[in-house]
Each structure stands twice: as C-alpha cells, then as structure tokens.
Amino acid sequence: MRALRYHGKHDIRCDTVPDPEIEHPRDAIIRVTSCAICGSDLHLYDGFMPGMKNGDIVGHEFMGEVVEVGSENKKLKVGDRVVVPFTIVCGECDQCRRGNFSVCERTNRNREMAETAFGHSTAGLFGYTHLTGGYAGGQAEYVRVPYADVGPVKIPDGLTDEQVLFLGDIFPTGWQAIVQLDPQPTDTVAIWGAGPVGQFCVRSAVLLGVKQVISIDNVPERLAMAQAGGAITINFDEESVVERLNELTGGKGPEKCVDAVGLEAHASGTIDSMVDRVKQATMLETDRPHVLREIFYVCRPAGTVSVPGVYGGVVDKIPFGMVMNKGLTIRTGQTHVNRWTDDLLRRIQEGQIDPSFVITHTVGLEKGPEMYKTFRDKQDGCIKVVLKP
Numbered sequence: 001m002r003a004l005r006y007h008g009k010h011d012i013r014c015d016t017v018p019d020p021e022i023e024h025p026r027d028a029i030i031r032v033t034s035c036a037i038c039g040s041d042l043h044l045y046d047g048f049m050p051g052m053k054n055g056d057i058v059g060h061e062f063m064g065e066v067v068e069v070g071s072e073n074k075k076l077k078v079g080d081r082v083v084v085p086f087t088i089v090c091g092e093c094d095q096c097r098r099g100n101f102s103v104c105e106r107t108n109r110n111r112e113m114a115e116t117a118f119g120h121s122t123a124g125l126f127g128y129t130h131l132t133g134g135y136a137g138g139q140a141e142y143v144r145v146p147y148a149d150v151g152p153v154k155i156p157d158g159l160t161d162e163q164v165l166f167l168g169d170i171f172p173t174g175w176q177a178i179v180q181l182d183p184q185p186t187d188t189v190a191i192w193g194a195g196p197v198g199q200f201c202v203r204s205a206v207l208l209g210v211k212q213v214i215s216i217d218n219v220p221e222r223l224a225m226a227q228a229g230g231a232i233t234i235n236f237d238e239e240s241v242v243e244r245l246n247e248l249t250g251g252k253g254p255e256k257c258v259d260a261v262g263l264e265a266h267a268s269g270t271i272d273s274m275v276d277r278v279k280q281a282t283m284l285e286t287d288r289p290h291v292l293r294e295i296f297y298v299c300r301p302a303g304t305v306s307v308p309g310v311y312g313g314v315v316d317k318i319p320f321g322m323v324m325n326k327g328l329t330i331r332t333g334q335t336h337v338n339r340w341t342d343d344l345l346r347r348i349q350e351g352q353i354d355p356s357f358v359i360t361h362t363v364g365l366e367k368g369p370e371m372y373k374t375f376r377d378k379q380d381g382c383i384k385v386v387l388k389p
C-alpha cells in the first residue's frame with residue numbers, strides 16, 4: 001500500500017510499504033477513505049517532537065471502512081464505516097473507566113520511555129512518535145487499529161466523510177478546550193491561534209453560549225473564518241492584543257483564555273520569543289511559551305486558562321507568580337476523544353454544526369508531502385488539508 005512516512009525533519013514521503021495485518025484478536029484493519037494533516041503533525045515535520053524514527057507512518061486523523069476484523073472484536077464488522085480517534089484506548093483500565101481516555105494506562109507499548117519523560121505513561125497515539133507507542137498512522141491506504149472493539153466511532157448513513165472526519169481529533173479537541181473552561185453566559189472567551197483547533201474552539205464557544213468570543217491570529221483568511229464562526233478578531237500584527245482585549249472587556253481582561261497555538265508560537269520580534277528561540281536552538285528549552293506568558297498576563301484574576309495546544313517538553317520563564325497571585329486555574333490535556341464523540345456526532349446530525357467548514361484543500365495521498373509544506377507555511381489560503389488515499 002501507499003503511506004506517508006517520516007524520513008527526518010521536513011522530509012515526509014509517499015512510499016510503498018507492506019499492508020498492515022491483524023496482530024491481536026481485538027484489532028481491525030481499516031481502508032482509509034479520508035485522512036487529514038493535523039497542526040500537531042507539523043510539530044513532527046519541523047522536528048520538534050522527540051522519538052520519531054526513519055520510516056514511521058504518520059497521521060492520526062483518519063476514517064474509513066472496516067475490511068478485516070480480529071476474532072475477539074464483537075463491536076465491528078466488515079463494511080462498517082468508522083472514524084478512528086487519535087488516542088488508542090483499552091476501555092478497561094482505571095483511567096478509561098473514568099473517561100480519561102488520553103491517559104489510558106495500557107495502550108502505550110513503550111510505557112517505559114513515556115514514564116522516563118513524563119513520570120507516568122499516557123495513551124498510545126496513532127502516527128505520533130515512539131514516546132506514544134510508535135503505532136503506524138493513518139495517512140495511508142490501510143491502517144491496523146488496535147483495541148478496535150473500543151475506540152472507533154461508527155458513522156450512521158447520510159453523513160459525508162468531510163462532515164465527520166474531524167470527530168477523530170480537532171473537533172473534540174476544540175470542544176474539550178472550551179468545556180474545560182466551564183463556560184458561562186457572562187464569559188468572554190479569548191482564543192489564541194485560529195488554526196483548525198482554534199476554529200473549533202470558536203464554534204464550540206458559540207455553541208455553548210458564552211457572551212463574547214475573541215480570536216487572535218495574524219493570518220487574514222484564518223481570522224475571516226473565525227469571524228464567520230461568530231468571533232471578534234484581533235490581528236496581532238496590526239494591534240496590541242493586551243490593549244484590545246482590555247477594550248473589549250471594560251479593562252478587566254477575559255475570564256477564560258485558550259492557548260490553541262502550543263509549542264511553536266511564532267511571536268517574532270518580542271524579546272521573550274527571541275530568548276526562547278536561542279534557548280530552543282541550544283536545547284536549553286524545547287518549547288516556546290510566548291502565548292502562555294501573554295495569556296497569564298492578560299487573563300482576568302480568578303480566570304481559567306485552557307491549553308489544547310501541544311507542548312512536548314520544557315518551557316522556560318513561565319511567570320508562575322502571576323498564575324498564583326491572580327488565582328488562575330490551568331486546564332490541559334490531550335483530548336479524551338471518546339468522552340465527547342456521541343454528543344458531537346448528534347450535534348452534527350442535528351445540523352448544529354457542519355465541521356467541513358474548515359477544509360480548504362482536498363488532494364490525493366501522493367500530494368501529501370507538498371501539502372505539509374503548504375499547510376506549514378500557510379500558503380495558498382491553506383487552513384485544513386484532507387487527503388484521499
């Protein structure tokens with residue numbers, strides 16, 4: 001089959017590799033009908049995530065048709081149409097039973113590596129470094145899905161791939177980021193980053209009925225999409241984020257803030273971002289937390305900060321005194337995808353939201369490598385890429 005594989009920084013290729021096979025009786029093999037490039041795939045592409053090996057199949061946002069089912073898998077049958085969450089979950093461990101799926105205790109087959117890095121192991125993820133299990137990803141014609149009797153979400157007839165594909169990652173990721181804020185009708189929610197996850201944060205905050213949603217970015221087409229979704233927008237190249245947020249909140253600052261940017265905040269020109277860049281280049285720091293610093297500064301005292309943006313390792317110069325003295329609450333986490341999928345699928349069926357709004361590019365799998373570059377460089381109005389294997 002054909003699959004997109006990692007061969008080092010800025011080197012993704014469409015290669016021919018052996019088809020995956022059932023390895024465990026709970027597995028299923030899925031023929032991928034649609035997959036997507038996620039913002040966090042760019043962290044791999046840019047070489048920021050440790051634990052990648054030459055030849056790893058990438059991609060963690062995918063859906064398709066079940067073509068083979070292991071003997072112990074009672075949930076799926078050949079021909080079922082499913083979306084596969086990017087988190088691999090066992091459904092049986094203590095964390096899974098609590099609904100904390102992204103920290104499933106069993107599915108990371110490289111637990112020791114993760115324990116060394118983080119103190120505890122977290123869930124296995126598709127196509128995302130050997131720190132999270134080193135599982136083959138879904139930017140491919142076929143994927144082996146482990147624990148396929150738990151994770152995959154069956155899709156009812158009448159919905160297109162484009163409407164449901166993002167149930168596997170960015171839609172529940174944006175949703176969880178907002179739900180974690182305990183959004184209230186009197187709240188102003190400010191969202192840094194208007195990439196795909198930021199877009200779903202905007203729509204989720206609007207669906208959950210907050211007073212005011214503000215989207216902060218510097219890419220005009222992203223801001224236009226956020227505005228179409230109901231946000232007031234701030235272009236940080238053109239105006240002061242802090243001043244404008246104070247203006248929009250009567251000088252009080254937003255109660256609820258979201259960092260939908262993560263480790264690659266490109267706040268060029270600010271002094272703290274230059275310090276970060278130097279430290280990152282010399283491995284004294286792995287992530288650049290410029291956005292987090294700005295959020296802690298501007299967030300209203302006793303407010304809540306939600307971080308769906310991906311961080312990989314060490315961040316430096318986090319003003320923790322500001323967090324403590326202002327009494328801020330910080331909520332984080334990879335997405336507990338299966339906690340949200342029933343509700344979100346129902347909302348799609350009811351027409352409350354059509355997630356396909358975010359797609360700007362649809363191409364064949366072999367065009368994947370060049371689309372990584374287009375997406376990364378935000379060229380050609382690119383916000384979200386769907387690949388058709």
Ligand SMILES: [Zn+2]
Pocket residue numbers: 038039040041060061086169170
């Ligand atoms: Zn993702």
Ligand SMILES: [Zn+2]
Pocket residue numbers: 089090091092093094095096104105106107
């Ligand atoms: Zn589990």
